[in-house]
Amino acid sequence: MSSDLNILGDPQQVQAALRTDGTAISGAQKLVQRALVLLYTDVEDPIRLGVGTDINRGDQSRNVYDTEEIRTLFAIALGKVKDILLVTTALDAPDDEKIREFQTEAELIGRGELSVTITVQTQADTAFVVQVPVTTVSEVV
Amino acid sequence: MVDTIKEKQERIATELQALLSETYPAGDFAVGTVNYDLLVVPASLLYATHEFKIDTVRDNLSLSQVLSTYYPDPTLVDNLLSNFGVVRGPGVSSVGLINVFTSATQNLYIPSTAEIECNGIRLSPTKSFVGVPGTITEQDTSEVSYLQMRDYDALTKVFTISAATVEAATTVLSVGQICTSSLNNAQITKLETGSTFTGGKVEETTLELLDRARTGVNARVVTGRDNIRSFLQTQTAVNVVDSAVFGMGDDLQLRDAVNSAGISAGGRVDVYIKTAPVPVEVKQLFTGTRVSGNIWDIEIPSDVFPGAYGCSRVGYADIPLDVGITYTLGYTAAGPWPLVSSALHARYSKYQTMHIGFETTAVDSAVSTASFEVTVFYMPGVETLQDFLNGAGVRSHAFDHVVKAVIPVIVDLDVDIEYSAGVTPPTAGSLRQSISDIINLKAVGVEALFASDIVYATRLAFVDSTVRMPVNLRARIYMPDGTVTYTSSQNHIKAPVAPGISFRNTAFFCFPHSVNVSLSEVS
Numbered sequence: 001m002s003s004d005l006n007i008l009g010d011p012q013q014v015q016a017a018l019r020t021d022g023t024a025i026s027g028a029q030k031l032v033q034r035a036l037v038l039l040y041t042d043v044e045d046p047i048r049l050g051v052g053t054d055i056n057r058g059d060q061s062r063n064v065y066d067t068e069e070i071r072t073l074f075a076i077a078l079g080k081v082k083d084i085l086l087v088t089t090a091l092d093a094p095d096d097e098k099i100r101e102f103q104t105e106a107e108l109i110g111r112g113e114l115s116v117t118i119t120v121q122t123q124a125d126t127a128f129v130v131q132v133p134v135t136t137v138s139e140v141v
Numbered sequence: 142m143v144d145t146i147k148e149k150q151e152r153i154a155t156e157l158q159a160l161l162s163e164t165y166p167a168g169d170f171a172v173g174t175v176n177y178d179l180l181v182v183p184a185s186l187l188y189a190t191h192e193f194k195i196d197t198v199r200d201n202l203s204l205s206q207v208l209s210t211y212y213p214d215p216t217l218v219d220n221l222l223s224n225f226g227v228v229r230g231p232g233v234s235s236v237g238l239i240n241v242f243t244s245a246t247q248n249l250y251i252p253s254t255a256e257i258e259c260n261g262i263r264l265s266p267t268k269s270f271v272g273v274p275g276t277i278t279e280q281d282t283s284e285v286s287y288l289q290m291r292d293y294d295a296l297t298k299v300f301t302i303s304a305a306t307v308e309a310a311t312t313v314l315s316v317g318q319i320c321t322s323s324l325n326n327a328q329i330t331k332l333e334t335g336s337t338f339t340g341g342k343v344e345e346t347t348l349e350l351l352d353r354a355r356t357g358v359n360a361r362v363v364t365g366r367d368n369i370r371s372f373l374q375t376q377t378a379v380n381v382v383d384s385a386v387f388g389m390g391d392d393l394q395l396r397d398a399v400n401s402a403g404i405s406a407g408g409r410v411d412v413y414i415k416t417a418p419v420p421v422e423v424k425q426l427f428t429g430t431r432v433s434g435n436i437w438d439i440e441i442p443s444d445v446f447p448g449a450y451g452c453s454r455v456g457y458a459d460i461p462l463d464v465g466i467t468y469t470l471g472y473t474a475a476g477p478w479p480l481v482s483s484a485l486h487a488r489y490s491k492y493q494t495m496h497i498g499f500e501t502t503a504v505d506s507a508v509s510t511a512s513f514e515v516t517v518f519y520m521p522g523v524e525t526l527q528d529f530l531n532g533a534g535v536r537s538h539a540f541d542h543v544v545k546a547v548i549p550v551i552v553d554l555d556v557d558i559e560y561s562a563g564v565t566p567p568t569a570g571s572l573r574q575s576i577s578d579i580i581n582l583k584a585v586g587v588e589a590l591f592a593s594d595i596v597y598a599t600r601l602a603f604v605d606s607t608v609r610m611p612v613n614l615r616a617r618i619y620m621p622d623g624t625v626t627y628t629s630s631q632n633h634i635k636a637p638v639a640p641g642i643s644f645r646n647t648a649f650f651c652f653p654h655s656v657n658v659s660l661s662e663v664s
Contacts, residue, residue, distance in 0.1 A: 002169040004176050030169065038173040047150070047186050051172050081173075088172040097169075 002093070004030050027096045028128045031085075032120050035099070036130065038081045051084050053077035067114060070134060071106035074116050078102040095124035106134075150189035157181045208354065213347045227354050232309025233380050235341030238423075239264070239304050239320060241272060242297050242331040243290070248273050249328060251302055259320040259334060260574070263307040272300040301335050313418045313581065314338035315652050336424075337652075339417040340521055342380045364537065369412060376529055379522030383415045385547070385585045385646055395641050396479075396486050396543070408540050409480065412530070413489075413547045413646045416522040418581040420549055420650060422453060424516045431509045435500050441517060443473070447491035448523035448546045450619040456514040457503045464499040468623035471495075478541045479531075485641055488621045489545035491524040518619075520546030547585050548647040550636055552616045553655030556595055557609040562664045564605045573656040575602035580651035588644045589635040590614065618647070 003024040025033065041052030055077040058065070065073075085099045103119040114134040121127050144152070158181055161170045170176050200210040201217035204225075219229060239257065243249050249272040257264040269285040280287040290298035320332040345353075353371050366386040373381045387393040389407045396409045423446075429437040441449055455462050471494040472487030479492075487493040497515070504511045527544040530536060556576070560566050579598035580590065592612040599608050611631035618626045621641035628634060636647040 002167050004169045004174040005179070007175050030174070033175065034171070034173040037175065037178060041173075047182060048178070084172060090169075090171065093169075 002026070002090075004033065007033065027094065028120070028122050028124075028126055031097050031099060031122060032128050032130055034085065035078070035081050035102070035118075035120060038084055039077055051088075053080050067106045067108050070114055071104050071116065074104045074106070074118070074132075075102070078104065078118065096122045096126055098123040100125075146189050146193050149192050150185045153188045153192075154181050154185035157185055204354075208351055213351060215347045218347050218350060222350065222354050225354070227350070228375070229350050230342070230345035230374060231377060232344035233341050234305040234307070234309055235311070235313070235338045236267070236303060236305045237314065237338035238301050238335035239266075240299055240301050240331075240333050240335040241270075241329060242293060242299050242333075243272065243328050244296055244330055245272070245290075245298070245328040246274055249290075249300075249326075251324070256307075256323040257304060257320050257332060258322070259314055259318050259338075260570070262310065262314065262338075264304040264320070264338075265307055267303045267305055270300075270302040272298070274298060297330055304338075306338065306341055309343050310341045311343060311418055313577070313653070315419075315654050316422060316424075317654075337417075337419060337421050339419060339421055340380055342382065369410070369542075373412070373414065373526060373529075376526075378529065379416050379525050381414055381416055381522070381526070382418065383547075383585045383648070385413045387411045387413070387646065393641060393643060393646055396481070396541075399480070399482060410540055410542045411646075412526075412542055412544045413585060414520070414522065414526060414544060415547045415585050415648050416520055416526075418578075418650075419652060420450060420518050420520050420546075420551075422516050422518050424454075424514055426512050427515050429511055429513045431504075431511075432498070435502050435504075435506075437499055437501065437504070437511075437513070439497050439513060439515060441495040441497060441515070443491065443494050444524075446495075446517050446519045447527075448489045448493055448544075449495055449517050449519040450489070450546065450549055451495075451518055451625065452497055452515050453518050454514075454516040455497075455499060457501065457511065459514070460503070462499070462501050462503055462513075464501050466625075467498040469496040469498060470623040479543045480541055481543065484623070485621055486543070488623075488641065489520075489523070489548065490543045491527045492543070520549075545646075548619065548621070548636070548642055550590075550616050550618050550634065550647050550649050551655075552580060552590060552614060552634060552649055552651045553657070554595060554615065554651070555613040555657040555659075556599060557659050557661065558599055558603065559607045559609055559661050559663045560603070560605055562662055564662075566606070566660050566662075567603050569658045569660060570653075572599065572602050572658050572660075573653040575599075576656050576658075577651040577653045580649050583649050585648045586645045587649060589633040590616075590649045591633045592631065616649075618642075 003026040006025040038051060039053055039055060041048055042056055043052045043054045045052055055073060058073060082099050082102060089098055100121040100123045105117045107115050109115050112135065116132045116134055118130045118132060119127055120130065158170050158177070161168065161180065168176055170181060197212070197214050198217065200206045201214050201221060204221065207213055207218060207221060241251065251266055251270040253266050253269045255266055268283065271285060271287045272290045273287055274290050277287060277289055279289055288300045290300045293299040314334050315337055316334055318334045320334065322332055353374060369386050370384045373384055388410045389397055389405055394409060394411055398405045400406060427439045429439040432438045451468055452466055455464060455466065470484040470488060472481050472484050473492045473494060475481045475492050481487045481492045523544055523546050530542045530544060558572070576595060576598045579594065592614060595612045596608045599606055613629065613631060614634045615629040616634045618636060620626050620639065626637060636642060636644045
């Protein structure tokens with residue numbers, strides 16, 4: 001098993017921050033952390049070699065979304081993250097560091113504020129749930 | 142082809158990833174991990190930048206490498222070539238004259254900070270000028286000039302100031318173009334250009350500099366043809382746009398076999414120079430002498446207009462005369478070198494002397510001398526470059542150079558341009574400028590000017606246009622023997638072949654006002 005640094009110390013990311021060994025993480029937490037790093041890396045970031053998604057850009061043709069559209073944007077972006085993870089994870093990595101599937105749900109929690117729930121399923125059939133707030137989206141219905 | 146920074150970074154990132162995974166098997170350095178983002182990405186970026194800079198330095202520090210590199214670094218190229226005495230040609234402003242028309246009855250001040258604009262080109266006076274209406278002795282210092290206003294008509298007076306383009310530029314302005322200014326003075330009724338603005342050039346680019354270095358890295362005295370051309374372009378006193386060199390054994394080298402046996406002695410070199418996009422036209426007052434009857438003679442002084450081509454217009458009392466001009470050419474024997482022993486040898490060089498003769502009844506028959514306004518037509522810098530090559534430190538004793546102005550083929554043309562309904566055409570003025578620019582950009586020794594060149598220039602300036610054939614091309618050529626030859630064609634214009642002239646020592650010139658554009662909308 002190989003480990004990575006833990007950077008998700010945010011209290012809201014309680015599950016991801018449940019580290020066992022101080023500053024390094026492994027297993028499903030590591031998978032979640034990688035997935036989130038890739039999810040929020042811009043696809044045209046000039047120094048990150050083209051890996052990343054366009055979730056930060058949204059659908060550039062407009063700036064008004066409804067809840068289902070936001071969920072779809074996340075689902076599309078996570079599809080790309082899954083592709084990247086599948087080709088960049090070592091073959092001998094433990095199963096709980098390999099991605100099986102992402103599932104997304106979105107819920108309106110206030111005016112212009114959404115909670116997107118991402119469920120990360122590993123190939124060891126464990127699941128890990130991350131809640132991502134999406135705010136300042138104008139006029140979410 | 143060298144790798145780009147991006148390619149280098151990708152390669153280095155892969156290498157670092159492999160190295161780190163091997164050194165620390167417990168660490169995960171896959172894409173998207175924090176280890177990867179915090180270690181591999183910044184390090185690979187830094188190393189790639191360094192590697193790219195090292196490559197640039199390595200390429201630019203070798204003379205043979207830098208001559209074939211794709212991305213020469215301007216600073217490094219300057220540093221490298223300075224070791225060989227090759228320096229970048231600086232940019233030069235174009236200069237010319239501006240006529241100020243005024244209704245002022247008191248002194249009119251034109252400060253050196255005034256901004257004048259003509260055809261979108263910014264100009265500024267070369268110093269402060271003061272136009273004085275009352276009679277004065279004109280004064281000229283480096284800071285300010287006091288100039289006598291002349292009467293233009295009953296209400297308006299005129300005086301002429303000199304001005305230069307603010308930016309280094311090769312753009313040509315012709316005579317009589319209207320200017321605007323920041324002076325905001327109601328007494329200035331009109332500003333217009335009083336001479337061709339020319340003589341400027343933009344700073345030499347790095348690739349041009351390298352191109353010159355191929356032949357310019359050499360001894361500091363003149364030797365071969367490429368060396369002479371490169372050498373003339375290096376000196377900064379005169380802006381040499383292009384030049385052509387003719388030496389021993391060449392048909393165009395007329396001074397080569399002038400001994401009694403008719404044998405070529407070698408060492409004689411004629412250098413034809415183009416120092417401005419178009420020749421300079423200057424209107425000046427000259428005193429003419431009545432020779433006999435109504436025939437007048439005027440000497441064009443060779444110290445003021447060395448190597449002049451001729452005169453394009455003669456006027457008397459501000460009225461242009463419709464007269465045929467006869468040129469009488471002579472020469473000043475120059476001593477042991479350069480060897481100049483006929484008017485043909487001296488033509489277009491500083492050793493030429495020129496008289497013009499014409500017949501007119503406009504002057505009172507009782508008068509034996511009169512002032513005529515003569516528009517002289519010449520290429521600047523001929524004398525300066527001749528003196529430069531004659532310089533003791535430059536001249537090789539094996540050579541005998543005569544610097545001559547390139548033989549001009551002055552083109553004027555008619556072009557009919559059609560465009561579809563709904564398209565907004567550019568102004569005729571800007572089309573004239575573009576077409577004349579394309580002709581004036583041609584180097585010395587272009588074999589012919591084709592109608593297709595005009596079509597190309599038109600399409601460049603106005604994409605949505607069609608040129609209706611034929612294009613009428615007309616040209617006048619100031620021949621070495623002092624005659625002026627006229628030619629016209631609807632296909633191409635080519636320099637005639639005669640003693641001392643072929644296409645190899647001629648250049649095409651075109652003034653914007655000689656381009657007749659007719660724009661028509663077709664449905």
